Amino acid sequence: MRTRITELLGIRHPVVQGGMQWVGRAELAAAVSNAGGLGIVTALTQPTPEDLSAEITRCRSMTDKPFGVNLTILPTLRQTPYDDYLAAALDAGVTVIETAGRSPEPYMERIKAAGAKVIHKCTSVRHALTAERIGVDAVSVDGFECAGHPGEDDVPNLILLPRAADGLSIPFLASGGIADGRGLAAALVLGADGVNMGTRFMATAEAPIHENVKRRIVEASELDTVHLLRPLRNTARYFRNSVAEEVRDVEKARGPDLAIGDVAPLIAGARGRKVYEGGDLDAGVWTAGLAAGLIHDIPTCEVLIERMVSEAEAILRARFALFE
Known part of the structure; x- marks a missing residue:
């Protein structure tokens, strides 16, 4: 090809x-x-x-x-x-x-x-x-x-x-x-x-x-991701988990007054790294696309x-x- x-x-x-x-x-x-x-x-x-x-x-x-x-x-x-x-x-x-x-x-x-x-x-x-x-x-x-x-x-x-x-x-x-x-x-x-x-x-x-991450992707549907950080015009698509839902709650509560500092501890890259390395799917936010529904x-x-x-x-x- x-x-x-x-x-x-x-x-x-x-x-x-x-x-x-x-x-x-x-x-x-x-x-x-x-x-x-x-x-x-x-x-x-x-x-x-x-x-x-x-x-x-x-x-x-x-x-x-x-x-x-x-x-x-x-x-x-x-x-x-x-x-x-x-x-x-x-x-x-x-x-x-x-x-x-x-x-x-x-x-x-x-x-x-x-x-x-x-x-x-x-x-x-x-x-x-x-x-x-x-x-x-x-x-x-x-x-x-x-x-x-x-x-x-x-x-x-x-x-x-x-x-x-x-x-x-x-x-x-x-x-x-x-x-x-x-x-x-x-x-x-x-x-x-x-x-x-x-x-x-x-x-x-x-x-x-x-392997926990891989298996979760296989189990997922196209509905298992969520957009975060849109109020900051820094939209990112993450896998839907408890931390992502917590970020959404903060975004809703803060509304137009949201600042990066309000969610920084939740979206820290070091926390996402723990997901990939340790397999705790709720250790932090981690990225996945809509393609998860096809895997x-x-x-x-x-x-x-x-x-x-x-x-x-x-x-x-x-x-x-x-x-x-």
Whole structure:
């Protein structure tokens, strides 16, 4: 299944693993890349740039295929050495940098000088067009269905992807609500060159998270996620649990007077990390997308990707055969 994304990234299948905090570690990234997709190591999961260098080395010991590094650039309560994390990735010879959050423009010259490709995550067509203008090689278009931050426009991929296809010249990935071959086929028909998946890869054998989390995703329906932080215009989709409900209660009580400090202790990343590592599903908030309703097993990454591609090919052949 050759697309502009497979050609750009040098991969067999147009399937990219999302860069997920606490989840995007070497064993998952290597497994995705070995299966023919593009695995992503999440930079800020590592405590320091030196730790990121070690994680890249560890990933490279598990695969000889291309993999990328995610660098999410967001306002934080503590100063984050983004320049040093980027340097760690580029110095290690990583050839794909996935950026998210703020514009990667300040880093573009440095990344291009190193010969690396840039994929930037966008939640709207206008942001994707800006990313194209500043020189990124591809974008990941994240619809309303996605985990994490979907933006504030609430546009689902059935509309967002064709709009992106109409406006963009560079390759783009569909992200949000995709978990099987039907989603891959739909994304390609709607104009995307491949897919980016996060929640689906959380429920795989190689995902470095507690089995309780994987099983809960398998048990979930599309109704088991919730949007939080909308009053702050920092909307994020989390799995519905007791902590998420507590955050909603605070949001309702505070109304327009809500401040980040009112909910910061509840949404702290360190608490979410405890969920993934210890398996206590109510230790903190943790992200999951609407795709959870489409996930029914915990396969290896190889089985998942091969199954998706086979399903997509069969669907596309069958549908287009209707017109022969």
